[in-house]
Amino acid sequence: MHTVALFFFANVLFCLAYMVRDMAYLRAITILAACSTLPYFYLQAVPLYSAMGWQVAFIVINSFNLTVLLLHRRPIKLDQLEQWLHETTLRFLKPRKMRRLLRLAKTHDINKGEVLIEKDQELNALLLILSGRARVEANRQQRAMLYPGDFVGEMSFISRKPTSADVIAEEPLRYLVWQAETLEQLYVRDPEMKDALQSAIGMDMANKLAR
Numbered sequence: 001m002h003t004v005a006l007f008f009f010a011n012v013l014f015c016l017a018y019m020v021r022d023m024a025y026l027r028a029i030t031i032l033a034a035c036s037t038l039p040y041f042y043l044q045a046v047p048l049y050s051a052m053g054w055q056v057a058f059i060v061i062n063s064f065n066l067t068v069l070l071l072h073r074r075p076i077k078l079d080q081l082e083q084w085l086h087e088t089t090l091r092f093l094k095p096r097k098m099r100r101l102l103r104l105a106k107t108h109d110i111n112k113g114e115v116l117i118e119k120d121q122e123l124n125a126l127l128l129i130l131s132g133r134a135r136v137e138a139n140r141q142q143r144a145m146l147y148p149g150d151f152v153g154e155m156s157f158i159s160r161k162p163t164s165a166d167v168i169a170e171e172p173l174r175y176l177v178w179q180a181e182t183l184e185q186l187y188v189r190d191p192e193m194k195d196a197l198q199s200a201i202g203m204d205m206a207n208k209l210a211r
């Protein structure tokens with residue numbers, strides 16, 4: 001009788017597991033549910049070892065995936081630069097995702113007066129200033145000044161059109177470059193990254209407009 005109640009309880013747990021949205025809870029509750037079925041199968045007139053074997057297989061697979069999931073969710077310690085980027089431009093990304101994104105970028109340095117972007121070019125890249133300032137010019141007129149934490153080339157990156165202006169280093173400039181192709185491949189693997197990065201670009205454009 002008790003084992004039947006436990007089996008009933010296990011199935012209620014399976015229902016609950018399929019209702020929750022968080023994958024970690026889903027797996028944890030499924031493990032508990034699968035464990036709860038074992039006494040029922042074992043205490044039959046003839047123990048149902050094959051059913052028990054399958055439940056053990058489900059428990060092992062779910063335990064493995066739950067461990068991987070929880071390891072990925074562990075908090076990470078950001079270094080100073082990462083911390084700054086997370087507080088400013090990339091705050092829409094969770095720290096671990098932000099680090100993954102940063103690993104795909106290359107750091108470049110140019111001197112004062114050097115051209116970062118030329119107008120009407122196919123840039124196919126997204127840039128982010130880490131230090132120094134850059135002047136935005138169109139038709140020899142200054143349009144804006146860009147500062148550390150600002151994206152550069154985001155307009156052509158989003159619109160897929162040629163660049164809208166020249167961008168020239170006002171000071172020695174350090175910046176990150178992501179190739180558009182690299183980001184597009186990343187978006188396919190991780191659509192959440194696309195939402196977060198596009199929110200960051202949107203916020204960056206709004207900040208530039210508000211200056």
Ligand SMILES: Nc1ncnc2c1ncn2[C@@H]1O[C@@H]2COP(=O)(O)O[C@H]2[C@H]1O
Pocket residue numbers: 117123136143144145151152153154155156157162163164165166167208
């Ligand atoms: N009015 C503006 N204010 C701030 N930045 C600009 C402005 N116009 C162009 N830019 C920047 O200059 C870059 C030139 O290349 P993109 O058009 O790809 O992206 C552009 C922006 O990053």
